[in-house]
Amino acid sequence: MAAIEAEKLRRTYRQTSGFVRRRTKTIEAVRGIDFEVNEGELFGLLGPNGAGKTTTIKMLVTLLIPTSGAARVLGHDVVHSARTVRRNIGYVFGGDRGAYERLSGLDNLRYFSELYGVPPKVQKRRIPELLELVGLMGREKERVEGYSRGMKQRLHIARGLLHDPPVVVLDEPTIGLDPVGARELRNTIAELAQAGKTVLLTTHYMYEADALCDRIAVIAEGEIVAEGTPTALKSVVADRTVVEIEAYGLPAGALERVRASPGVTSVSVEEREHVQLLLVQAPKGLELTQQLLGCLGDVRVGRVAAREPTLEDAYVSLVTGS
């Protein structure tokens, strides 16, 4: 049996505007997606901002009712058996909101233990274990408002595990964390999977998905555009090469010229402090460097290099449909 199942899962939001003449607009956040997460699997839901990741997660953890379609957690329907689903799932928020800031981390964990129906005897053992797991032991009596972002995120993880759920859902848990904090958190997530939990992780960090996930579904504009292991997804662009060009101030129209250049399959730009990094995908073996530099005109160019495609390149290719 799959631990998580989504069948034609769809969710729309209605937005109204105007005062006298009310106008209603329907936004399709999730457009009938299907996926399954097996027991004990670490599954990644990967997509850009606004792709529908959080909406999907919120339907699975019973905070939103699907517009149509169905979702089950360990065979329990998320609409009709919401309470049973909540007993079996741990939801870990992303970001630093979601805790009682004026109280201590320990107070937060005690209160949520009660809400999850954890017996007092079990709480006495479980809370110190979790504090140890997330590295908050010794800081648990301090007010949450004095915690760093990383500490708050680790408190969310401890809270999501209080009732020892077989399924854990983490919504962009490393967002806004410093590199060291993010790496520690990734280690904790890997430990959860090693302990036999089914983990569903949403992220838009490729290296995170690549390092942690057994399988990944790429979601874009509310639809799953690809699903498979990180290696299988990388194979989507295995027949390509990536040319990286550092440009100092791309002129208007240059990007369009590169995009229209013969042989180019995909173009993206990463903004870095004073430089723009142009990432051009093209079929392997095709020599495009001179042609691309010609498209850029007089712009000052820094490093130019060709490399093998990564999962991130596969992701760019999938979400842009190129």
Next chain:
Amino acid sequence: MKALRLVAIGWLFQMKMLSRSSFDGLLGILWPLFFATTAFFMFRTSHDSRALLYAALGSSVMGIWSSTSVAASSALQRERWYGTLEAIVGTPAHFSLVLIPITLAMSTVGIYSMAATLLWGRFLFGIGVHIVHPLLFVIAVPTTVLAIGLLGFLLSVTVVRYRTAWALGNALEYPVWLVCGFLVPLSLFPDWVRPISWALAPTWGVRAIRQAALGGAPLWPVAACIGLAALYGIAGTLLVDTVLRSARRTATLSLT
């Protein structure tokens, strides 16, 4: 048993949270004293010690109602600001067992308002506190607190669905002072106001407290208070599932 434990722990948790803000604490101390002072100045022209005690008791229940009506609604709004509303809805606990301790904690703070009002009246205005039926007074006070807490619970259910419904608590604060007869006898109001007053537990609560203190038959008002409290509790519990379902359908839980 588990439900009772959850309510008790939730109450303790809310009390702890209330104790963490010194500014709120200061306001909580001063606010009932303003009510009491206003009431004493209104009634002291009569030079009747019973009238002054009548006013003192009325203003003390005013304090309980104000802290519950305003604070209970805003407490739930605070859950939205903290981002904890989704976290608590996502737990398997019945949501009414989360809401009731919030409003009961606010009503409990209101008990201070009763003690402060009576002591303020005793030491500053020389109002003697002679209770005719002490045992019934001791029963009437917690019954009133419980009933007001459950009325606050019924109000706060709406805040789960409508994020601006916290203003309802503020809007109802002063009308309830009047229609429940905290300061002015109900006989002064038009007849059509009476059914509204009867449907509100604070009307019976203040009547029970006054009759226990000044003499009368407080048992009937206590019984009415208990009956209405049970009704609010049942109505709120039934309503909370519908309201939560609606909030999950319209995606309003995460909105601030």
